Amino acid sequence: MSSKPIPGSSGEILTSLPSPYVPHAATGLLHLPRFLAKCRYVKEHGALPASYAKNYKRGMDKFLCLHLGVDPVAVETIVHECLAADLPDTERDRRLLALFPADMRVAKWNREYVQKGMTPSGRDFLKTALTNMGCADRTEQIICVADLMDFDEGRIE
Numbered sequence: 001m002s003s004k005p006i007p008g009s010s011g012e013i014l015t016s017l018p019s020p021y022v023p024h025a026a027t028g029l030l031h032l033p034r035f036l037a038k039c040r041y042v043k044e045h046g047a048l049p050a051s052y053a054k055n056y057k058r059g060m061d062k063f064l065c066l067h068l069g070v071d072p073v074a075v076e077t078i079v080h081e082c083l084a085a086d087l088p089d090t091e092r093d094r095r096l097l098a099l100f101p102a103d104m105r106v107a108k109w110n111r112e113y114v115q116k117g118m119t120p121s122g123r124d125f126l127k128t129a130l131t132n133m134g135c136a137d138r139t140e141q142i143i144c145v146a147d148l149m150d151f152d153e154g155r156i157e
Contacts, residue, residue, distance in 0.1 A: 009133045027106065029064065029109060038056055039080065070099055075099070116146070
């Protein structure tokens, strides 16, 4: 039987966040629904748990925004303003589309995103993270950062 993460080994887990593999409906971008959900969580709760706060608007959130040529704070502002005004997600998406470049290079981002962690240094990172979670035996199954997120949040058995 394959190992499972030691409870609490990576900090508090937000199982309400979407899988990193879920594309954003209006753009097709992977990770965007996850970043938007974190923005929403911050607006509704004041802050993310420490285990997520350390990479909020950094890590993959920032990589996505760098790809799009936008500031992560601008995305967060749109989400927070729409929530404060009780506007529908369609209005949020309209505002995001106005912020994002016309050519979002979706296929390029999605390909690079699912490959994060597949370099030699990335594999070392994943091995360290899995070892810290008590799951060193899973390094052949958890092959990228998106897998690690899904595994940590219980979407990969």
